[in-house]
Amino acid sequence: MSALSPQPLSPLDGRYASAVSELGEFLSEAGLNRARIQVEVEWLIYLTDHSLFGSTPIDLEKQRQLRQLAPNFGDDEVAELGALESTTKHDVKAVEYYVRRRLSELGLNDIAELTHFAATSEDINNLSYALVIRDAVTEVWLPAFRAVIDELRTQAVQYRDDAMLARTHGQPATPTTMGKELAVTVYRLERIRKQVEAAEYLGKFSGATGTFAAHLSAEADLDWQAVSREFVTSLGLTWNPLTTQIESHDWQAELYSQVAHGNRILHNLCTDVWTYISLGYFTQIPVVGATGSSTMPHKINPIKFENAEANLELSSALLDSLAQTLVTSRLQRDLTDSTTQRNVGVALGHSLLALSNITSGLGQISLNRELLSADLDTNWEVLAEAIQTVVRAEITAGRSSITDPYALLKELTRGKRIGADDLATFVDGLDIGGAAKQRLLALTPHTYVGISSALVEHIL
Numbered sequence: 001m002s003a004l005s006p007q008p009l010s011p012l013d014g015r016y017a018s019a020v021s022e023l024g025e026f027l028s029e030a031g032l033n034r035a036r037i038q039v040e041v042e043w044l045i046y047l048t049d050h051s052l053f054g055s056t057p058i059d060l061e062k063q064r065q066l067r068q069l070a071p072n073f074g075d076d077e078v079a080e081l082g083a084l085e086s087t088t089k090h091d092v093k094a095v096e097y098y099v100r101r102r103l104s105e106l107g108l109n110d111i112a113e114l115t116h117f118a119a120t121s122e123d124i125n126n127l128s129y130a131l132v133i134r135d136a137v138t139e140v141w142l143p144a145f146r147a148v149i150d151e152l153r154t155q156a157v158q159y160r161d162d163a164m165l166a167r168t169h170g171q172p173a174t175p176t177t178m179g180k181e182l183a184v185t186v187y188r189l190e191r192i193r194k195q196v197e198a199a200e201y202l203g204k205f206s207g208a209t210g211t212f213a214a215h216l217s218a219e220a221d222l223d224w225q226a227v228s229r230e231f232v233t234s235l236g237l238t239w240n241p242l243t244t245q246i247e248s249h250d251w252q253a254e255l256y257s258q259v260a261h262g263n264r265i266l267h268n269l270c271t272d273v274w275t276y277i278s279l280g281y282f283t284q285i286p287v288v289g290a291t292g293s294s295t296m297p298h299k300i301n302p303i304k305f306e307n308a309e310a311n312l313e314l315s316s317a318l319l320d321s322l323a324q325t326l327v328t329s330r331l332q333r334d335l336t337d338s339t340t341q342r343n344v345g346v347a348l349g350h351s352l353l354a355l356s357n358i359t360s361g362l363g364q365i366s367l368n369r370e371l372l373s374a375d376l377d378t379n380w381e382v383l384a385e386a387i388q389t390v391v392r393a394e395i396t397a398g399r400s401s402i403t404d405p406y407a408l409l410k411e412l413t414r415g416k417r418i419g420a421d422d423l424a425t426f427v428d429g430l431d432i433g434g435a436a437k438q439r440l441l442a443l444t445p446h447t448y449v450g451i452s453s454a455l456v457e458h459i460l
């Protein structure tokens with residue numbers, strides 16, 4: 001026998017709980033059940049407010065008390081619902097019984113049969129999921145995503161003029177600025193932010209096979225489509241008019257693809273920042289009391305970015321699986337989506353953990369301008385591109401008789417280390433116009449950054 005009580009299997013519920021617990025408000029089983037209670041109660045109030053089947057509107061105080069059932073759904077209520085489900089073996093049916101009990105306590109037995117009226121479980125489930133996923137995304141994930149963008153934007157502006165040797169293929173290449181490179185990531189993330197902010201949360205409410213058959217059998221003269229639309233939109237969701245038993249989950253696939261794409265851009269950021277740290281371009285600010293390596297006391301390891309990298313991978317793998325599998329359901333419904341959707345919180349949780357580590361990692365680095373500058377000083381050969389381009393322009397303008405500028409520069413620079421003096425001597429001897437020569441002689445790897453600084457304006 002183990003000396004341990006049952007332990008959380010997921011690190012999100014153990015080691016990382018404090019970083020992701022906000023999501024549990026919405027995307028835990030309790031969060032889902034709370035939303036189910038809300039939807040059942042709202043449907044009941046809707047039906048009675050419209051005096052359907054001879055019912056009369058519930059008095060306002062009792063409506064208020066019914067609407068308190070969801071926010072008051074706490075630990076005791078979770079246990080009560082659990083006990084009901086252990087009998088029903090059906091999670092939504094258990095919610096129905098839970099609501100009926102409360103109706104009885106409020107003296108509303110006369111409308112008990114309107115609980116879950118004409119609804120199939122998915123009518124309740126899909127609206128509940130749309131509500132909790134919307135709230136989790138807008139109230140938790142997006143703010144954390146925006147925090148990363150804001151911090152990156154701040155650093156992009158701060159470092160917009162800090163020239164840095166670029167490294168295409170890992171090799172010295174035309175310089176850029178650190179700020180411009182960070183701005184590229186901001187620009188990419190902003191597109192994702194806008195897409196996620198514009199996400200649609202669809203809901204269906206049309207009965208067992210999406211035909212309103214049960215509704216019509218009870219009341220043939222009602223425009224049930226209008227009822228359904230009004231009810232779904234009253235919850236702040238977009239009405240889906242045409243489905244099988246289940247909401248088709250296309251909006252979920254779209255949302256998860258966008259978040260997974262965002263994850264991948266962030267993953268690219270993490271590996272780049274890791275590489276800049278490794279090159280010494282970013283210095284890590286020591287955290288008081290923290291240990292880098294257990295055996296090498298000098299070290300500060302970029303663990304925030306490494307943790308984020310791995311959690312972004314896990315999140316994307318889960319989100320990809322959700323996006324791929326949720327959009328298929330055999331015939332009018334199979335129940336595979338039920339257990340799959342229980343993992344939406346896990347998928348977003350790994351992303352949220354990564355976002356938290358990226359924000360804190362970005363707060364613990366500072367630019368090593370001396371190293372950036374020294375690196376540029378030892379790579380004057382990157383000006384070969386500029387010289388070659390100027391010579392081409394001069395040839396075209398009839399101010400040079402050079403025949404093959406690329407070969408000329410290749411001969412001088414390919415695979416070689418060229419210093420400022422070598423290059424100045426070379427430029428001085430070029431057969432080009434005086435103004436072009438002066439422009440080239442004035443150029444250094446530090447100033448050969450084009451409009452890098454101005455490009456940062458695109459993220460402001």
Ligand SMILES: O=C(O)C[C@H](Nc1ncnc2c1ncn2[C@@H]1O[C@H](COP(=O)(O)O)[C@@H](O)[C@H]1O)C(=O)O
Nearest residue numbers: 089090091092119120121122245333335338339342
């Ligand atoms: O309105 C209905 O219930 C209609 C019914 N389809 C169902 N729709 C939604 N939920 C259903 C369905 N069937 C079962 N269950 C209950 O779903 C729960 C599945 O548990 P889990 O696999 O752990 O996610 C678990 O609690 C199951 O009992 C149909 O026959 O078409």
